[in-house]
Amino acid sequence: MTEPVASRGLGGLLASAALARAFTLTVFGTVFSAVAIERTAGRVTYATIVAGLCVVAIGMLAARRREISLVRLVPTTLVLFVGWAGASVFWSTDATRSLWSWVALAGLALLAVTIGHVRDTLQTVRALGDVMRVLLSVSLALEVLSGILLDLPLRFLGIQGNIAQFGPVQGIFGTRNLLGFAAVLALITFLVEYRTQSVRPGVSLFSVVLGGVLAVLSDSPTVVVLATAVAVAAGALAIVRRASPHQRTPLQWVLGAVLVVGLIAGYAARHPIIAWLGAGSDFSTRAGLWANILTYVRVHPVQGWGWFGPWTPSEVPFIVINFRAGETHASALNAYFDVLLQLGWIGLVLFLALAGFAFVRSWLVASERRSIIYAWTPLILVALLVDSMFESFTLWGFGWLLLVLCAVRAGQSRSWRERMELPEDDPELPHVNPGP
Structure with a gap:
C-alpha cells in the first residue's frame, strides 16, 4: 500500500504527482498571464511569483534526484545558449540590466526543465x-x-x-x-x-x-502565416507517419527538399504574399527596423551588445535604433535579428542549434511512434520558429518557456544521451514516473 504523502514529510510532498500537476498549472498560468499580472499588480509581483516557483522547482528536482539522470537533465545546446547569454554581462553596455535579464531567462528555463522532468x-x-x-x-x-x-x-x-x-x-x-x-x-x-x-x-x-x-x-497578420505553416507541417507529418518504416527516410529527405524549395519560392514571391495578407505597412516597418539593426550588428558582430531580452529604450543601441526608425520598438520584431544584435553570430548559431536539434529530434520521434501525442512537440516548435520571423516572443515569456520545454522533451527521446543509459532503459517510456 502506498504511503500517504503527508506521512513522508516535505520530501514526499515535493516528489508527489499532485504537486507536480499543481506546479505545472501554476507555471503555465503565471507565465501566460504575465502581461495581465504586470499591468494589474506590477512587475515586482510577477518577478516574485516566478522566483517562488523557481525555489519550488529546485526543491522538486532535488526530491526526485534519484529518478532523474544528470546527463538527461538539460540539453547541451540550452546550456551553451544560456551560458553565452550570461557571459555577455561582461561586455554589455549595462551589466546590471543584462544580469537581471539573464536571471529572467535562466529562471523560465529552470521552470521549463522541471516541467519536462515531472510531467x-x-x-x-x-x-x-x-x-x-x-x-x-x-x-x-x-x-x-x-x-x-x-x-x-x-x-x-x-x-x-x-x-x-x-x-x-x-x-x-x-x-x-x-x-x-x-x-x-x-x-x-x-x-x-x-x-x-x-x-x-x-x-x-x-x-x-x-x-x-x-x-x-x-x-494579426501573423496568424494566417502561423496557421498555414502548422497545417502544412501537420499534413507532412501525417504522410510520414502513414509510410512504412523503410520508406520514411527517403520521404523525409524529399520533404526536406520541398521545404527548401518552398522557402526559396516564398522569399521570391514575398511581395505578392505580403500584399495578399494586407501586411504591407507592417512588413515595411520591419524591413526598415532590420536594416537599422544590421548597422549595429557590424559594430559587435561576434559577441553582440549584451543580453537584454525585451529592449530597454534608454540603452544603447536600442535608443539609437528607435530614434533612426522614428518609432519606439520593444524588440527587433524578429527573434533571429534580436539574438544576432544582442549575442552576435555566436549567439545566433547556438540559438539555431537549440531550436534546430529540438525540432529534428521531435519530428523523428513523432514520425516513428504511434501515439498522436508526440506530434504536439514538433507542431509547437513549428509555430515558435515561424513566429520568430515576425516577432521576438520566442526569446522570453511563454514563447521561451515552451521552446525550452520542447527542447527538453525532444532531448529525452532522441539524443547522444541514450547511448549512455543502461541497456534495460526503455526509450519509449518516460524517464521519470510522473504519476497520474
Missing part, C-alpha cells in the same frame, strides 16, 4: 489546455465587457474594446499579435487533446471554437 507529454498538454481554456475565456469575456457592455476601453489591460467591429482584440495578452500567437499555440494543444481523447468531446469543441474565434478577432 510527461500528455500531462503537459492537458495542463496547458486547461490553462489556455481559462485565459482565452477570460480574454473573450473582458473584450465583450469592454466593447459591447460598457463600450469603454480597459486601458490598464491594454484592451481597446474593438470586438463590436470584429477586432483587433488583445484580451489579457496586451497586443493583438501576442494574443494571436497564444491562440495558435492553444489551437494546436486543443486539437491534440481531441485526437488523444483526453478531454470530453464537448470541451474539445468549445476549446477549438474559442481559440479559432480569438485568433480571427486578433486580426
